[in-house]
Amino acid sequence: MASTPQPLSGSEIRETFLKFYEQRGHKILPSASLVPEDPTVLLTIAGMLPFKPIFLGQKKAEVPRATSSQKCIRTNDIENVGRTARHHTFFEMLGNFSFGDYFKENAIAYAWELSTQIFGLPPERLVVSVFREDDEAFAIWRDQIGIPAHRIQRMGEDDNFWVSGITGPCGPCSEIYYDFHPERGDDNIDLEDDTRFIEFYNLVFMQYNRDADGNLTPLEKQNIDTGMGLERMAQILQKVPNNYETDLIFPIIKTAAEIAGIDYAKADENTKVSLKVIGDHVRAVVHLITDGVTASNMGRGYILRRLIRRVVRHGRLIGIENEFTTKVAETAIALSETAYPQVRERESAIKGELEREEAAFRKTLERGEKLLQEIIAKSLGHQVSATLNDTGGGFSGTVVQLPEPKVSETPPSEKDSLSRKVITGEDAFTLYDTYGFPLELTQEIAEEQGLTVDVEGFNVAMDRQREQSKDAHETIDLTAKASLDAIGNTEFLGYTQLSTQATITAILANGQQVESAEAGTEVKLILDRTPFYAESGGQIGDRGYLSGDTTLVRIEDVQKDGHLFIHVGRIERGNLEVGMPVMAQIDRACxxxxxxxxxxxxxxxxxxxxxxxxxxxxxxxxxxxxxxxxxxxxxxxxxxxxxxxxxxxxxxxxxxxxxxxxxxxxxxxxxxxxxxxxxxxxxxxxxxxxxxxxxxxxxxxxxxxxxxxxxxxxxxxxxxxxxxxxxxxxxxxxxxxxxxxNVRDKVVRELSDRFKVKPEELPQRVTNLQGELKATQKALDEVKQELAIAKSDQLLTQAESVGEFKILIAQLDIDADSLKTAAERLQQKLGNSAVFLGSIPEPDKVSLVAAFSPEVNKKGLQAGKFIGQIAKLCGGGGGGRPNLAQAGGRDPSKLQEALEIAKKQLTEGLQ
The missing domain is CATH 3.30.980.10 (Threonyl-trna Synthetase; Chain A, domain 2)
Known part of the structure; x- marks a missing residue:
């Protein structure tokens, strides 16, 4: 096959890769969930993660060879998304794997054949890297594949040596790079130059086991783990300047641009960055929700929430004022459903989650933007905020002169005497605590304005709030706190000892540090050593006693304050003094x-x-x-x-x-x-x-x-x-x-006695009672209906003629359902007519019903619209169909007035 790059779609690249390896004995395996089985990893971050137990020897491989297209999520460098050509949160990793079957020669030969003969990449445009000590791989590339030695780069351990941890399976890597600018020649090949080279295929040769001392021992079974970035190969084959403009992502970007009324080709760089962020993050969000992740403030849920919030914010930056995330998500779903049908199956869940999160975050943005605008302005030195619009800040208006700003500055480096202005940690915390602005969002907006955020100051403010919110502690005087900090650690013995001799090192009463306390006093005590577990990790503190010759203190709680264990209790008898020895004994049953x-x-x-x-x-x-x-x-x-x-x-x-x-x-x-x-x-x-x-x-x-x-x-x-x-x-x-x-047994026995049945017969007895109640209710409803009919028939004589029509306006004090039945019956008996009934079924409640014949409707009177206006007079509202409608109100004193107005309007409308 000729070596001419084939302009394949993303779907075709995926299918071609998998079929290539299937024809070479690999079993195609479906993508694993983005929520991994590995408990040490939050999300699936690599194509090999589902096979990690095999590589670590914890699980036996079901097949010797496998291939897959694995969904992956990485957020460690989220700030680069949209700003570089190839950074993503969501991406697909095409991979082929050998579990003790073939090794370097086959892996390299397969990769070369696929790249040059199937995808048609010109060999002269490919450069490879190997681990600096991997002479075997170097020789295979040079002697068997035929790559000139100067186009094989030896790299260090950081770049070309894979490890699974401090110890365990590991091995060298070999990577294939595509050269966008071969005209620059081979004299000074720099694979770090991502404007010229893109790494698209990584081959990991898992051949060693590393022990605790760092020694490498050859594995009995050698494995192959490879990864080809789908988005990167799409960029190469589709000949576009970056991954975002491939058919895998650009349709999402185009949808967002259309919603914003933007021509992507003519947009400025900041606008393009926002569109790329939306395109990337929406793909990630769609697949996360598909795999069962829901937004929350922790774990995977927090990652999802953060991604959605970034989508919303970047939408606002490019001028999208209304909710839009479900619209761009629809494009992402359509792009993914062929390869991942479950995405379409989860469409309602995806859109529902997006609607909820977008609505909530828009409220957060609206609350906090004005304050953030002022903070940025003062941090920039009272500059006019209108300049923020020019740099993508998304704010407008003019900033008034503010009090002298508390702007902290980073110390100048030796190379740069100009310090960079900083948003204080206090201000960032106020945005977080009062308006719900995540720290990451404040950092992103600050970065766009050339500012940084004092994260250390933010953490100090956060810790201070946590200390203030400890409702389990009463306030401790600051002087006492400083003195306590100098005492030293409390030694915890409670894992192995349930009692111990200890010395009282501090006594606190009413928040003050004291030297002694007498019987009846509520105290907090610090000991030099303790068997009492202090509340932490969800487990409450131990209970127990401290005792001396004439002293007894009941301990009801133990809290931890840094390195100190604070024993909360009451002196039952005797007196306490600092330095006194006591026996500390926990309640063993508790x-x-x-x-x-x-x-x-x-x-x-x-x-x-x-x-x-x-x-x-x-x-x-x-x-x-x-x-x-x-x-x-x-x-x-x-x-x-x-x-x-x-x-x-x-x-x-x-x-x-x-x-x-x-x-x-x-x-x-x-x-x-x-x-x-x-x-x-x-x-x-x-x-x-x-x-x-x-x-x-x-x-x-x-x-x-x-x-x-x-x-x-x-x-x-x-x-x-x-x-x-x-x-x-x-x-x-x-x-x-x-x-x-015991509590449940008591309830069951009481019910058994009351119903005169055995415990096991209770469910059937309750079912029978429910049936009897339902039958009684039905009979009662029938009686109500009969009463309503009887009462309503008496009203027929009150009907008045208006031309060819009959109208009946009356008060009939029955329940709402019966009132509806009565109105329908009366209208049918009167024929060409309009019936309007009112009722006061409860002291503070009004019910209204309107029933109009088709001929009345033809006069332009609609029951639903008519009754809605009348109900307002009674402090309520309602509506319904043109021929039948119901309404309610809260002011019975206005019912007669409402009936009179209804009669007047009906009379005028029908004349």
Missing amino acids: RRRAQANHTATHLLQAALRKIVDSGISQAGSLVDFDRLRFDFNLPRSLTPEEIQQVEEQVNTWISEAHDAEVNVMPIAEAKAKGAIAMFGEKYGDEVRVVDYPGVSMELCGGTHVHNTAEIGVFKIISETGISSGVRRVEAVAGAAVLDYL
């Missing part, structure tokens, strides 16, 4: 309950991930002595069957008596082993890992049972939704289950 409930939350999360959705992640928890609560990300409610299966799975693990293994290790090692971390939680370099092998492994500082059998039993109480995309399971475990069952 501790057992707490650790049973805490371990149960771990088992619950494992069961949810196993049975419901492997992408479930924790969104919050509470571990109390008598109950537990677990919040998690899921866009739907659990089915009754799923709840039962989860409960049964947890109880199975409890009965299997799994021992706990608790270790402290580097966080990288913990994640490499598969330990689950809570998204958004800050962890140190060393973490505590609680592992029930084969069941659950999490990073956790809480207290737990030594063996799952100690929990006893687990019972789910409820499953509810608490916010968009977040569900909550409440449950009990251990001794708390008996308390729960």
Whole structure:
């Protein structure tokens, strides 16, 4: 086949790639979800991620060769999206994989054949890179493929050596680059020059295992992992200046431009950047929602929310005032549905999520833009805000003279004596706290104006607010706080000891630090060492006692303030003094309950991930002595069957008596082993890992049972939704289950006694009562209808003639449904007529009904419009069809006036 680039569509490139490898023994596998099974990764960031367990030796490959087109999301360099030719949040990675089958020679030969013979890329326009020490790959490219040595670049470990972690499988890479400007010659090839070269195919040769000392040992089975960027190959073959102008993305951009009334070809650079951001992010959003992600303030949900907000904001920057995201999403759905039919199947969910988020964020923008405008103006030194429009700021108007701005500046570097102006952390926090402006949004807008944001100051303000909002603590005097900070750490012994001798190092009463306190005083005590667990990680603090020769203090709560454990309690007898020795003893029964409930939350999360959705992640928890609560990300409610299966799975693990293994290790090692971390939680370099092998492994500082059998039993109480995309399971475990069952048993016994049936007969008895009630209600309704008919028939004599028509205006005090029945009946009996009835069914309620014959309608009188105007007189409203309409009101005193006006207007309308 001649080496002439083929102008293929994105879909054709995808199909050609997969068929090429299918013909060479590779099984085509569907794209995995953007929500990965790997608990250490938030989103699917690479084509190889679904195969990572195979590469790590944790799972056996089902086939020796595979190929796929994998959806991926990356947001680590989101600020470059739209500004460079090839940065994206959403992209597709075409890949071919060998699991211990073929290796370098085949991988290189396949890649070269596909690139030059199938896609038709001229060999003279291709340059390859290899790892600097990979002489084998260099020789294959030079001797077997025939690439001149000067077009094979040796690169360092950062660029051309793949690793899965600190230890484990790893190996060198080889990459293929396309040269856009071969006329520049081969003398000084610089692959970092992305104006000339684009890397489009990466071949990873997984051939070593790296141990803890960094030593490399050849793997028994060598693997191949490759990736070709679909968007990049589309740019090359379609001969467009960037990935955004390929047929994979440009139709979305075109839709957004049309909504904004913009000609993309004539647009300025800032406008094009905004259009590219919209095109890229809408693709990402559509596929995230398709894979079950819903917007929230944490984890994947936060990424989705941030992307939607960036779409909305960039839409406003280019002049789109009305809601538009669903329109551009429709284009993205149409582009994707052939390869990913589930996108169309989830259309309603996609558009619904976009509508909700766009509407909410537009309100946020409207509230905060004026303040942000003022902040930017003062940070720029009282410049006129109209200049913001020229640079894409999206604001208008003139800024009035403001008080002297508190502008902090970054220190000048040695190379630059001019410091850059900064939006203060206080201002950024005010935008966040008062108006809901995310810090990232403030940073983006500031960047467009040549400003930076004092992130450290923002974090200080955030931490200060958190401290102020700790409702579990009473206020501590600042002087006392400074003194407490100098005391030193409280040594925690509670993982292994339930009691210990300790010394009182500080006493606080009424927020003040004191030297002593007497019986009856509410105090907060700090000890040099303690067995009491302080509230953290969702688990409440321990209860217990401090005792001395003549002293007893009941401890009801323990909180942590930095390095100090604050024991909250009341002196029951005796006096306390700083320096006094005491025996610290926790309430063992409470501790057992707490650790049973805490371990149960771990088992619950494992069961949810196993049975419901492997992408479930924790969104919050509470571990109390008598109950537990677990919040998690899921866009739907659990089915009754799923709840039962989860409960049964947890109880199975409890009965299997799994021992706990608790270790402290580097966080990288913990994640490499598969330990689950809570998204958004800050962890140190060393973490505590609680592992029930084969069941659950999490990073956790809480207290737990030594063996799952100690929990006893687990019972789910409820499953509810608490916010968009977040569900909550409440449950009990251990001794708390008996308390729960005792309450339920008491209720059942009382109902059994009341209904004179056995407990197992209660459901049928309730069903029978419901049937009887329904029958009674039906009979009552029939009586009401008969009464309405009887009363309404008496009104026939009150009908008046208006020309050829009959009109009947009257008050008939029956319920609204019966009033409607009466009006319809009267109109039918009167024939060519208009009937208008009013009722006061309750002391503060008015009901109205209008029934008009077709001949009345022909006179221009519509029941729906007519009754709506009359109802306003009674403080209400309503409407309906031209022949029959109902309305209501809240002012019965106006009913007679309304009936008189109705009569007058009907008479005039029919004459």
